[in-house]
Amino acid sequence: MGLLLAFIARLVTGAQGHWQGCPPKAEQRIYFANHQSHLDWVLIWAALPGDLRAGTRPIAARDYWTAGRFKHWITREVFNAVYVTRQRTDDEDPLDPLAEALANGDSLVIFPEGTRSSKGEPQPFKSGLYHLAERFPGVQLIPAWIDNVQRVMPKGEVVPVPILCTVTFGPPMTLTPGEEKRAFLERARAAVIAQRPRSA
């Protein structure tokens, strides 16, 4: 099922991975990217080499992605997603499931904007990335830019149009000691934007 899906994604979008700043290696990583469409995760996933796919997990909002049987099945069985609760409650930290996955040695893909944006520039990043970087200094942080995907499936459409997309992976970045949260998030956002290809 996973292979079939990756094949379809490649057929429709090409899903080319451009490893500009780092090679595709089986190290523990957090990929963070701009978020424009539901397909973003599938694209990153299909752009990864086959043997890295199993150990790389997406984050899914629990309320949305467990609502229907199909949504639940595809996130649980095919993508092995980490579910997070969007509503903050007092007794649990929403980052706990992510921390648990990282402690298990899995890689994660996160979209720090928190929601899909359809304007060219990504919105300001949420602080989750900072907290994860603080707690897991050994995990590489890889910025990635996903290009063209908003043309494949604009918000509100269900059938994707075949248009070539690329995912550009940049050089790993780290949290410098004593760096402030706001500054780090701004730097991370700039790192994602820096991977945007010079468009023609």
Next chain:
Amino acid sequence: MRSLRELSVDQQVALLFLILGGALVLLTSAAVVMALRGASSPERALHHDHFRRELSALWVGASVFWLAWVSGPLGATLLFGVVSFLALREFITLMHTRRSDHRSLLLAFFAVLPLQYAIVGGRWFDLFTVFIPVYVFLALPMASALAGDPERFLERNAKIQWGIMVCVYGLSHAPALLLLEFPRYEGRGAFLLFFLVVVASSAQIVQQAAGRRLRRRPVARQISRDFSLRSWFLGAFTAAWIGAALYWITPFKAGQALAIGFIAAGAGTLGELVMKALKRDAGVLYWGNRSSVTGAVGLLDRVAPLCFAAPVFFHSVRWYFRV
């Protein structure tokens, strides 16, 4: 040559592949020798690199073609359908489409393209020649108008129409050749396609080489520095003679093969110039430019001459021989 014509289909096929495979092996060994000797200057190295890329594309093309051949008419139709899909995908990627084009694009990819190839497979040649130029031409702007976005309406529609016309309509004539039935020439459509591909690609190669060597005044400097009238003529002329030398696999007489080869080759190289102009307009040098947004494989570059040569070839053959 006449004795070649008397051979059975299987013998002819074997002979052709011996010639084609032999030429490719020769070229490849030349490339290996060149690589072993090393390049004398960076410019030469670039030249060698370019040559190697072209050669590998040639190998891929020959293998795909061989696959089309052994899989018979149905397989070939499917294969060209997939190539068409990939080419259209590349084309649309470089055009600036808007969100409201989504439905028209879906129509183009998932309705027009499969239908056109289904029509080819079913040998409904009358419908095949009018389906896209007439029905799709009218239906697409309707779908687009229903989407309700008037901005750059004509421009957007024209781009999609053009892409379909070249990548789907043009290319679908290649498998149609396989299915065209000449009297006393049954089951040999693949030879016609082979003839077309050989003629079109040799014209392209000769024209490029001549353009680089001759240093004539380019006709359209802004579009291509290699393209002069003389290089175009040389390409088409050489290809026509190659076509004439292959006349024994076709239903034509030698003179007819020469003329038809010239027409197809000339159309193919001119079509390539058109595609170059289009690329300049989109701001890229190759469709598969490595630094561009798309990361496309440059398939459109390879099939462009075929897209233009195939319809011209198909219709001149069909009218002239009244099949």
